[in-house]
Amino acid sequence: MLAQLALENTTYRFDKPFTYSVPQALETAVRPGVRVTVPFGAGNRTRVAMVLSTSYESGAGQKLKAIASVLDKEPLLDDEMLALIPWMKSRCFCTLYDAVKVMIPAGIGYKLVNRYRMNAAFKNYDREAFTDTAWQIIVALTAAKNGLTGAELTERLGIEEKSSDLLSLLENGTVIRENAASRNAADATTRMVCAVPDFSGKLTPKQQSAFDTLCAIGTVTVRELSYYTGVSVGIIRTLADKGAAEIFEVERFRRPKQEMADIRLPQTLSAEQMNVAKDILRECDAAEPMVGLLYGVTGSGKTAVFLHVIRHVLTVGKGVIVTVPEISLTPQTLAVFTAAFGDTVAVFHSGLSVGERMDEWKRVRTGRAKIVVGTRSAVFAPVQNLGLIVMDEEQESTYKSESTPRYHARDIAKFRVNYNRAYCLLCSATPSVESYYMAQSGKYRYHALHHRYGDAVVPTVQLVDMNNEDLYRGKPMISMALARAVSENIRAGRQSILLLNRRGYHTYAVCKDCKTVAACPNCSISMTYHAANNRLMCHYCGHSEPAYVRCKACGGELTFSGGGTQKAEDQLREAFPEARILRVDTDTTANKYALEKKLNAFANGEYDIMIGTQMVAKGLDFENVTLVGVLSADQSLYSDDYRSNERTFDLLTQVVGRAGRGRYRGMALIQTHVPENPYLHLAAAQDYESFFETEIRFRRAMLYPPFADLLQIGFVGEKEDTVRAAAEHFSALLAETFRRDYPNLPLRLLRASAASVSRMGGKYRYKIIMKYKNSKAFRDAIASLLGVFSSDKRFLSVTAYADPNPDAIL
Ligand SMILES: Nc1ncnc2c1ncn2[C@@H]1O[C@H](COP(=O)(O)OP(=O)(O)OP(=O)(O)O)[C@@H](O)[C@H]1O
Numbered sequence: 005m006l007a008q009l010a011l012e013n014t015t016y017r018f019d020k021p022f023t024y025s026v027p028q029a030l031e032t033a034v035r036p037g038v039r040v041t042v043p044f045g046a047g048n049r050t051r052v053a054m055v056l057s058t059s060y061e062s063g064a065g066q067k068l069k070a071i072a073s074v075l076d077k078e079p080l081l082d083d084e085m086l087a088l089i090p091w092m093k094s095r096c097f098c099t100l101y102d103a104v105k106v107m108i109p110a111g112i113g114y115k116l117v118n119r120y121r122m123n124a125a126f127k128n129y130d131r132e133a134f135t136d137t138a139w140q141i142i143v144a145l146t147a148a149k150n151g152l153t154g155a156e157l158t159e160r161l162g163i164e165e166k167s168s169d170l171l172s173l174l175e176n177g178t179v180i181r182e183n184a185a186s187r188n189a190a191d192a193t194t195r196m197v198c199a200v201p202d203f204s205g206k207l208t209p210k211q212q213s214a215f216d217t218l219c220a221i222g223t224v225t226v227r228e229l230s231y232y233t234g235v236s237v238g239i240i241r242t243l244a245d246k247g248a249a250e251i252f253e254v255e256r257f258r259r260p261k262q263e264m265a266d267i268r269l270p271q272t273l274s275a276e277q278m279n280v281a282k283d284i285l286r287e288c289d290a291a292e293p294m295v296g297l298l299y300g301v302t303g304s305g306k307t308a309v310f311l312h313v314i315r316h317v318l319t320v321g322k323g324v325i326v327t328v329p330e331i332s333l334t335p336q337t338l339a340v341f342t343a344a345f346g347d348t349v350a351v352f353h354s355g356l357s358v359g360e361r362m363d364e365w366k367r368v369r370t371g372r373a374k375i376v377v378g379t380r381s382a383v384f385a386p387v388q389n390l391g392l393i394v395m396d397e398e399q400e401s402t403y404k405s406e407s408t409p410r411y412h413a414r415d416i417a418k419f420r421v422n423y424n425r426a427y428c429l430l431c432s433a434t435p436s437v438e439s440y441y442m443a444q445s446g447k448y449r450y451h452a453l454h455h456r457y458g459d460a461v462v463p464t465v466q467l468v469d470m471n472n473e474d475l476y477r478g479k480p481m482i483s484m485a486l487a488r489a490v491s492e493n494i495r496a497g498r499q500s501i502l503l504l505n506r507r508g509y510h511t512y513a514v515c516k517d518c519k520t521v522a523a524c525p526n527c528s529i530s531m532t533y534h535a536a537n538n539r540l541m542c543h544y545c546g547h548s549e550p551a552y553v554r555c556k557a558c559g560g561e562l563t564f565s566g567g568g569t570q571k572a573e574d575q576l577r578e579a580f581p582e583a584r585i586l587r588v589d590t591d592t593t594a595n596k597y598a599l600e601k602k603l604n605a606f607a608n609g610e611y612d613i614m615i616g617t618q619m620v621a622k623g624l625d626f627e628n629v630t631l632v633g634v635l636s637a638d639q640s641l642y643s644d645d646y647r648s649n650e651r652t653f654d655l656l657t658q659v660v661g662r663a664g665r666g667r668y669r670g671m672a673l674i675q676t677h678v679p680e681n682p683y684l685h686l687a688a689a690q691d692y693e694s695f696f697e698t699e700i701r702f703r704r705a706m707l708y709p710p711f712a713d714l715l716q717i718g719f720v721g722e723k724e725d726t727v728r729a730a731a732e733h734f735s736a737l738l739a740e741t742f743r744r745d746y747p748n749l750p751l752r753l754l755r756a757s758a759a760s761v762s763r764m765g766g767k768y769r770y771k772i773i774m775k776y777k778n779s780k781a782f783r784d785a786i787a788s789l790l791g792v793f794s795s796d797k798r799f800l801s802v803t804a805y806a807d808p809n810p811d812a813i814l
């Protein structure tokens with residue numbers, strides 16, 4: 005018996021199904037979908053592998069290596085997922101095992117670790133015969149009963165696994181290396197830290213400042229303490245080791261068990277909703293697989309429609325997946341599903357602990373849970389007899405994975421719908437241009453809800469020209485018009501939502517004399533001043549340092565300008581001293597509990613104004629919100645990404661849509677310095693169709709999706725010259741290969757160029773963009789070029805990856 009395997013940790017260049025022989029004793033245990041361990045490479049190191057298929061061949065097994073052990077009793081993957089693995093490898097330019105990894109929950113993953121122990125035969129305890137480091141290793145390993153893992157060696161002795169002392173001990177047989185498969189115990193809990201008040205030991209100045217802060221603020225998450233004091237997590241751990249603080253873990257997110265009374269479950273559908281639901285049901289019941297697009301203005305009750313459709317699919321005995329973008333995975337969304345379907349719902353998202361994830365995954369795999377609600381990776385859920393996939397807010401960028409494997413959840417959904425002859429329902433008030441185009445050209449079924457539910461109507465929207473408008477009490481972020489509306493709204497006992505899609509206090513600091521901008525030392529990007537911790541922070545790599553007032557280049561005075569949510573909050577407090585104000589951004593909601601609590605408090609009327617980033621713009625449903633204000637709509641308008649128009653329209657339409665969803669009429673104000681921008685007018689009119697007509701012309705003229713596919717090849721490395729040379733070399737290789745071997749493949753190749761943030765996290769980044777027609781021939785050519793490139797000795801320090809239809813251009 006032979007088995008074809010996907011091996012973990014292969015390089016992309018050598019990745020393919022590997023064939024191993026199956027020892028007789030393991031023949032019943034080795035089945036497609038279970039994981040095994042195998043010896044691999046010249047050193048026969050142990051690797052984990054997924055069995056893709058098995059076969060019988062007489063006499064063929066002799067030359068092959070044999071499977072060593074079987075890790076799973078039951079297959080983790082079924083035929084559908086096994087078929088999806090090579091499909092993903094071909095389209096996402098990843099290894100087979102990269103695909104396996106997203107399909108199984110993290111807790112089930114095995115990790116191979118090196119374990120070092122003393123050779124039992126070792127007798128030569130002669131201190132003089134060894135270097136200091138080697139002797140340290142010997143002492144430590146002799147003391148450790150079960151030996152030490154590589155990570156433990158590094159942690160305790162500061163010795164890297166590739167240290168020459170360790171290697172020579174291995175070579176002369178003093179120390180033995182074994183590798184073992186062990187379950188990943190990644191923690192998905194939140195680590196909290198509190199001070200031990202009567203601590204009196206000695207601390208370094210950094211440790212002291214963290215300790216003092218901790219004494220002042222009480223129990224916080226480790227992440228928050230690191231945010232406020234700027235000390236690393238390592239230092240916080242040292243504090244705990246010295247007995248000055250205590251670190252403990254709490255479960256991060258439990259499934260909200262909300263009172264049924266809290267939730268307004270839609271009961272009977274309106275006439276418009278019913279018509280749409282009926283049409284969709286008919287398509288769901290059809291024998292062939294289909295994709296439908298449900299367009300519905302904000303507040304039209306798309307949820308009510310798909311709940312109706314889901315109920316029907318369940319009654320015919322089929323399973324359902326509902327995906328939501330992370331930001332709208334609010335307690336509200338989850339509560340609606342739990343209220344409607346109880347325990348048949350399983351929840352998949354990154355906030356779950358490993359144990360919870362595994363349990364939920366198993367409930368689905370065994371058919372006990374029939375509906376999965378979750379973020380992007382929920383699209384891989386092992387739902388039995390899949391009948392329907394609903395993608396809510398299908399245009400959201402969070403559906404595209406920005407790390408390996410670089411898949412789009414919509415593409416995976418379409419694969420699964422075809423495989424299962426099922427139905428995929430894409431929902432949005434602002435569909436992606438690609439999806440709407442597919443609906444227009446008849447490839448997707450189109451359904452539309454044009455009216456809000458009940459007596460509600462879409463809000464009236466007014467653009468406020470900040471060039472000519474008087475400011476309220478001199479506050480640069482608040483116009484008279486907005487101030488009047490907010491005051492009136494407070495007086496009427498209604499709530500307001502204000503949007504500013506930038507966090508922090510000041511968004512940049514520049515020197516008055518030499519004009520140097522305070523920039524991140526690791527990234528080619530300006531740092532944002534945070535008043536909450538008095539630090540300058542980089543929003544790309546997380547670097548932070550105490551705020552300084554003198555230019556680092558010339559010693560001149562820094563001026564701080566540009567405003568984020570923290571500053572907006574300050575200005576609002578000064579402008580409306582009587583108002584109760586809530587700020588919502590990633591800084592105030594470091595853990596999921598915080599967001600849940602804040603939204604509940606807002607829903608209970610404990611605040612008058614909610615100010616925040618895009619987190620407040622989408623998916624929220626509060627009846628008492630009748631005013632929406634956009635403090636500045638300008639920052640997203642001039643980004644050089646081809647999707648920036650779409651993003652602007654989407655964000656503005658969605659946030660405007662938070663107003664007037666219930667009994668009371670809503671209105672919205674959008675402050676801007678460029679009132680002539682056409683996309684602002686389209687968003688103000690909430691006119692999706694006109695937006696689409698404008699945008700599709702641009703896409704056609706520029707040959708952007710849906711008229712071509714994009715492929716971005718990214719190059720990342722520490723030396724700028726090498727990264728640039730690599731990108732240019734690859735670009736030349738591409739041009740030549742396609743001219744010579746594929747003269748008939750349509751292709752437009754843009755020159756290699758620096759990424760728009762050309763340095764990030766200390767690494768330089770270059771990109772090549774291609775516009776092409778997706779085909780197997782094209783993908784194979786790219787895959788082989790990536791292979792050739794990765795073996796080029798000149799560019800070993802540069803990582804290259806291909807990203808199909810990237811969410812954002814580098
Ligand atoms: N059939 C119905 N019966 C009772 N209430 C309904 C019904 N349909 C919609 N609603 C209510 O109308 C409001 C808007 O519905 P919902 O949140 O589903 O809209 P939506 O289309 O998802 O909006 P958005 O795109 O803005 O998020 C909700 O408060 C919802 O409870």
Ligand SMILES: [Zn+2]
Nearest residue numbers: 524527542545
């Ligand atoms: Zn940075």
